[in-house]
Amino acid sequence: MNFQHKTLLALAITAALSGCGDDGKDGQNGADGANGTDGSNGVDLIAAPRLTRLATVPLGAEITGLFKTDNGELFFNVQHPSDTLDAPENNAAVGVIEGFDIDQLDPRLAAVSAPASGAAEAKQVNLAIGSYKVLGRAGDTYQGALPFGLGSINNGDESAALKQSQDPDFNAFVASNADGSEGYLFTSWEDRPGAVSRMNVARADEGSWSVSDVMNVDFSGVLGTLINCFGTLSPWGTPLVSEENYEAENTAHWNDSSYTSGYPGYNDVKLLQDYLAGTYPNPYHYGYIVEITNPTSANPVPVKHFTLGRMAHENAVVMPDQKTVYLTDDGTNKAFYKFVATNAGDLSAGTLYAAKVTQDATSDTARAGMNISWIELGSATNAQLATWIADYDGIDETDYVDGATSYITDAEIQDWADNNTGDDRYAFLESLKAAAAKGATTEFRKMEGININYHGVAANTVPFMYVAMSEVAKGMSDTSGDIQLTENKCGVVYRLGLDASYNTSRMEPVVVGGPYDSTAAANACATSGISNPDNLLVLDDGRVIIGEDTSNHENNMIWVYNPAGE
Known part of the structure; x- marks a missing residue:
């Protein structure tokens, strides 16, 4: 592809995204073109990617829980709607879209x-x-099945809310x-402590x-x-x-009674x-991927996989080899992780890695991709880690000393990283600090949902994986370190190619939010594009469903990104 064609293609993509999927409008110095043709100087353009707004939700609400069934049904939640709304819209909702198959969604849908x-x-x-x-x-x-109500966070024996x-x-x-017309809908409740509800749901012949x-x-x-x-x-x-233990790298504050924010x-x-009926919790029990085994039995059995690291987990996605897992860490100055299980279908043993990235030679967030290499952090089993975690039982606020820590110290982590001393507990119990000590990139800002079409x-x-970066800011937009991009408060969705071994070595921006206007009262990010992407789904035909978690749109939105255009 010659330089002019590349330039025109980039312009067409930008126009399609900023125009909410209009048909190839505003080619450089050329007439409006149907489906991306007739750009500058008469050069035909490849059909530009298309972005279509599928849904909006009530004031104050975030879109969560995007899940597609094998039959193309789409579940999603309305999280924390505004208290100012009239009942029942002021209460969070768990729901499903009836009356359409998202896998058959018309690419020209208005x-x-x-x-x-x-x-x-x-x-x-x-x-x-x-x-x-x-x-x-x-x-x-x-009718009394949940005495304290859906989303109630109860004590361990469910006797009190x-x-x-x-x-x-x-x-x-x-x-x-x-045929998938009946099953169990599991819903996480993102609170402190957390919970998971299970509904027995069924779809009637007419689709309800x-x-x-x-x-x-x-x-x-x-x-x-x-969380x-x-x-x-x-x-x-x-x-x-x-x-999503946001304080996973701040373990020193766990037993600090003054740390209330x-x-x-x-x-x-x-x-x-x-x-826990009075037992002071050990911080190293929280911040993991929890697998709910025996999900259709009367009593599902949760298993915490310490092996996948302790962090502010946003999401984990398992590759078709049933061994390789990619993991995102939500927050500021965070890392990107990969886990490789020892045995397929068993996450209880394996090796944890963290990404080291090299940015392209541009600070343009809409263009800059990143090459990825992987730094090995450590190997362990759940059983080994459970033994190491137990070393920190019995500590409470009476043990706290201002300016010190009752738990793993930074010096221990650095000594382990520099001299290969001690066991690998640091890689799994203090994953972010371990990644930084080993030289991985720890500059990502608000890395959210990551997903594939299995x-x-x-x-x-x-052959792609997609990840949502809710915004590009702070560690990603400063002038030091591995990532030095132009700030984008509206966020970016990146695409990562996967090779035959399900390894990824590069990420590139494909959907870019904005423009951003700090003076706008209701919608600081333009409503013609994404704002602070969070949940992602990848459809069978390669289209991507994007859910927002934003205060920069007055009403959060669900988008359909079609990389093939129309």
């Missing part, structure tokens, strides 16, 4: 409009196609019959969904969970729930202590 400020549409779910069926709202009791959550996050549907039973997964056997965020369904059919802070740790990757028809 986008749903962005609601006007103050309009009725701004206070409800709006869809370009189909209708949103609420399966449950925060506080619903289902600790708090009511408005934060449903990850959904996973596990079919219980051959109903709920017949609801329960909470019992996490007392793994000492509870913390249960996004996730995926493993290739062998088990939900993989992410504990953290996520979690001391008050949250005390609620965990209530969950069958497309297995067959090499969609």
Whole structure:
């Protein structure tokens, strides 16, 4: 491809994204072109990628829990809607779109409009196609099946409520019959402590969904969970729930009674202590991927995989070899991880790696890709790690010393990294600090959902993984380190190619948010494009579903990105 063609293609892509999928408009110095043709000087253009707004949600709400069934049904949640909304819209919702198959979505579908400020549409779910069926709202009791209500965070024996959550996050549907018309919908509740509800749901012949039973997964056997965020369904059919422990690298504050502003802070740790019937929690029990085994049994069994590292897990996605797992760490100045299991289908033993990136020679966020190499951090088993974690039992706030730590020290981690001294506990219990000490890149800002189309990757028809960077800022946009990009407060979706061994060695921007206007009262990020992408799904034909978690759009949105255009 010659330079002029490359330039025109880049311009066409930018126009398509900023124009919410209009047909090839505004070629440089040329007439508007249908489907990307007739650009500058008469050169035909390849059809530009298309971005279509599929849905909007009520004021204040985040879009979470994007999950597509094998039959093309799309579940998603309305998380923490504004308290100013009238009931029942002021309560979080878990739901599904009825009346369409997302795998058969018309690529020329007309986008749903962005609601006007103050309009009725701004206070409800709006869809370009189909209708949103609420399966449950925060506080619903289902005729007593949940005595304290859907999303209630209860103590370990479910005898008392600790708090009511408005934060449903990850959904996973596990079919219980051959045609996928019945099954169990698992929903994470992103709170401190965390919870997971399970609904028995069924789809009638005419396409409507109903709920017949609801329960909470019992996490007392793994000492509870913390900030249960996004996730995926493993290739062998088990939900993989992410504990987003934002304070994983700040373990020194865990038993600091003055540290009340953290996520979690001391008050949250005390609620965990209530969950544990008075035992002060060990911080090294929280911040992992939790696999829910036996998901269709009367009593699903959670397993915490210490082997996948302790961090602010946003998501883990398992490759078709059932051994390679990619993991994102949400927050500021974070790392990107890969895990390779010792045995396929078993995450209880393996090796953890962290990414080292080399940025292209441009600071343009819309153009700069990054080459990736992988630094080995350590190898371990869950059983080994459980023994090491137990070394920090029995510590509480009475042991806290200002300016010191009751737990693993930075000096221990650096000595391990420099001299290969001690065991590999540091790689798994203090993963971010271990990655930094080993020289990995720890500058990512708000790395969110990561996902693949499993069958497309297995067959090499969609050999890509996508990851959402909610915004490019702070460590990613300063003038030091491995990443030095222009700030983009609206975020970027990156694409990562996968080779035959499911390794990735490069990430490139494909959907770029903005422009950003700090003076805009309602929508600081233009409503014609993405703002702070979070959940991602990859469809069978390579299209990508993008859900927002943003305050830069008055109403959060779901988008369909079509890299092939129309």
